[in-house]
Structures are given as structure tokens and as C-alpha cells.
Amino acid sequence: MTIEQQIITIGICVLGTMLTRFLPFLVFSSKKPTPEYVRYLGRALPAAIFGMLVVYCLRNMEVFSGNHGLPELIAICLVAALHLWKRQMLLSIAGGTICYMFLVQTIF
Amino acid sequence: MKWKAFKTAFPYTIPIFAGFWFLGMTYGIYMNVSGFSFVYPMVMSLTVFGGSLEFLAVSMLLSKFAPLQTFIMVLMVQARHLFYGIAMLDRFQGMGLKKFYLIFGMCDESFSINCTADIPEDVDRGWFMFFVTLLNHFYWFSGATVGGILGSLVTFNTEGLDFVMTAMFVVIFLEQWLKEKKHYTAYIGLASSVVCLLLFGADSFLVPSMACIVAGLTFMRKPIEKAGGLV
Numbered sequence: 309m310t311i312e313q314q315i316i317t318i319g320i321c322v323l324g325t326m327l328t329r330f331l332p333f334l335v336f337s338s339k340k341p342t343p344e345y346v347r348y349l350g351r352a353l354p355a356a357i358f359g360m361l362v363v364y365c366l367r368n369m370e371v372f373s374g375n376h377g378l379p380e381l382i383a384i385c386l387v388a389a390l391h392l393w394k395r396q397m398l399l400s401i402a403g404g405t406i407c408y409m410f411l412v413q414t415i416f
Numbered sequence: 417m418k419w420k421a422f423k424t425a426f427p428y429t430i431p432i433f434a435g436f437w438f439l440g441m442t443y444g445i446y447m448n449v450s451g452f453s454f455v456y457p458m459v460m461s462l463t464v465f466g467g468s469l470e471f472l473a474v475s476m477l478l479s480k481f482a483p484l485q486t487f488i489m490v491l492m493v494q495a496r497h498l499f500y501g502i503a504m505l506d507r508f509q510g511m512g513l514k515k516f517y518l519i520f521g522m523c524d525e526s527f528s529i530n531c532t533a534d535i536p537e538d539v540d541r542g543w544f545m546f547f548v549t550l551l552n553h554f555y556w557f558s559g560a561t562v563g564g565i566l567g568s569l570v571t572f573n574t575e576g577l578d579f580v581m582t583a584m585f586v587v588i589f590l591e592q593w594l595k596e597k598k599h600y601t602a603y604i605g606l607a608s609s610v611v612c613l614l615l616f617g618a619d620s621f622l623v624p625s626m627a628c629i630v631a632g633l634t635f636m637r638k639p640i641e642k643a644g645g646l647v
Contacts, residue, residue: 309478357605361528
């Protein structure tokens with residue numbers, strides 16, 4: 309790739325990303341009312357999105373081979389347990405991450 | 417007013433600082449060892465500000481020039497942002513000029529915090545979201561640039577540190593879960609993604625998952641709205 313082609317490629321990455329980020333705001337401007345169905349989606353989507361993002365983070369987990377995703381499973385259980393117990397976001401995240409690092413570096 | 421919003425926003429971004437510095441450095445190092453100057457990760461972290469695409473872009477830049485294929489790939493990887501926009505339509509209303517930057521910087525992590533954080537009444541919502549986005553942007557930019565400069569000089573045993581992002585999304589998912597009375601929408605999100613991941617594989621399951629989620633939410637609209645409690 310020449311430098312010009314690299315610049316164009318990077319430009320396409322920026323353009324495509326911004327298109328996906330700005331499009332809903334361009335289509336549903338504040339001037340005309342947003343359709344009821346889209347407003348419903350806006351309210352119903354977050355919980356579904358966070359479910360999708362958790363799966364997205366775990367997409368490369370080896371469930372059927374290797375360590376069978378055990379470190380992830382253990383660490384996620386710890387995150388959930390800590391969070392239900394103390395409800396302290398930073399504590400749950402730090403506890404789970406340290407546990408995961410310990411597991412993958414020493415045991416698995 | 418701004419200072420107070422900054423002080424409220426900062427703690428929410430601490431896990432993202434850890435995650436972004438680690439992932440950003442990894443990205444910068446990856447670009448460096450792939451033969452690119454630190455200017456590349458620096459510019460891309462500033463302008464694209466989306467981790468997974470920037471990693472993918474390394475291999476795009478190393479292969480043959482294919483603008484159309486690149487564009488389609490970008491849209492598929494980034495399509496989830498359409499959901500974020502739809503979810504934030506109301507929340508970003510009346511933010512003036514800040515709105516432009518809030519949308520520009522709406523990566524997974526900024527969206528997650530801005531969508532779910534309980535912002536106290538006496539804190540300006542607009543500035544809170546602005547600082548969350550700005551801090552995240554800065555973490556990613558500085559991590560990627562430092563990684564690009566130091567390159568392979570860095571040796572560390574931080575294996576597994578990237579789990580910090582997973583842990584954060586698990587916590588946010590849980591918070592959302594605890595807020596709801598019924599969990600139809602969370603189940604739809606989880607089930608769609610898991611099934612599509614098994615069917616389509618890790619590299620191409622996001623777009624089919626999104627389609628399944630929209631179909632599920634549309635099909636289940638009556639019971640979901642009847643259950644109420646949508647935030």
C-alpha cells in the first residue's frame with residue numbers, strides 16, 4: 309500500500325465508524341417526533357446490548373477445548389458475588405480481574 | 417459546575433483507564449512491531465476511537481488496497497453503535513455543541529457508563545457525560561501512542577489484564593439486571609448472542625445477533641412493555 313492508500317483506508321475506518329455513531333441522530337432529528345417503535349427500542353435495548361457485550365468479550369473463550377473457559381467462569385462468578393455483596397463497582401471489577409490474572413498466570 | 421461533573425465522572429472511568437492503557441499499549445506495540453510509526457496508532461486512536469476496529473485495521477493496512485471491502489468490514493464491526501445511538505437519542509437531547517463530541521466519542525465503554533450511571537441531581541448531566549467521554553478518549557489515545565513509541569521495549573507480565581473490560585461489562589449488565597423487574601430484554605440479548613456466536617463464529621456473529629435482538633424485542637414488545645420498568 310502506498311501512503312495515499314493508507315490514508316484513504318484510515319479515512320474509511322473513520323467515516324464508517326462515524327456513520328454508525330451519527331446515523332440514528334441524523335435520521336431521528338429533534339425537529340420531528342421520534343416514532344414510538346424506535347423510542348421503545350431505545351428503552352428496551354440497553355439490557356440486551358449489555359448481554360451482547362458480555363458475550364462479545366468472551367467470544368474467543370475456549371469452551372470445548374483448552375481450559376474450557378474455567379478461568380473466565382470463576383472470575384465472572386467472583387465479580388457477580390462481590391457485586392451483589394458490596395455493590396461497589398470498582399471493588400467488583402478489581403477483584404475479578406486480579407483473580408483472573410492469578411488464574412491464567414499460575415494455574416491454567 | 418464543570419469541576420463537580422469532572423469529580424463525579426472520574427471514578428467511573430478508573431476501570432477503563434486500566435483497560436484502555438493495557439489494550440491501548442498492546443495496540444500501539446502491535447502496530448510498532450508490524451512496522452508502523454507511532455503516528456499511526458496516535459492518529460487512529462484520536463480519530464476512530466474504537467478498539468476492535470483499530471486492531472483489525474492493522475491487517476487491513478498490511479494487505480492489498482481494497483476500499484470497498486474495508487468499508488463493508490468497518491460497517492459490520494461497528495454496526496452495534498447504531499444501537500447505542502438509538503438508546504441515547506433522548507439522553508443526548510439538549511446538550512448543545514457537546515452533543516457532537518458525545519456522539520463522536522461514543523465507544524462501547526463511554527456508552528455503557530453514560531447509559532447506566534446514576535448521575536446525582538446536582539451534577540450537570542451534559543458535563544458528566546462529556547468528561548466520561550473525554551477521559552476515555554484520553555486514556556485510549558495516550559496508551560496507544562506510548563505503546564507505539566516504546567514498541568517492543570516493553571516487557572511485562574500483565575497476562576489477563578484485559579479481563580478488566582469483561583468484568584466491567586459484567587458489572588454493568590448486573591446493575592441493569594437489578595434495576596429491572598422482568599428480564600426479557602436481557603435474556604433476548606444473551607440468548608441471541610450466544611446462539612449466533614455458536615452458529616456464525618467469533619468473527620461474524622455481531623450483525624446476526626443484532627438482527628435477532630431487534631426481532632426478539634419487536635416480537636416480545638407487548639409483554640415487555642406490560643412488565644414495565646424500562647429505564
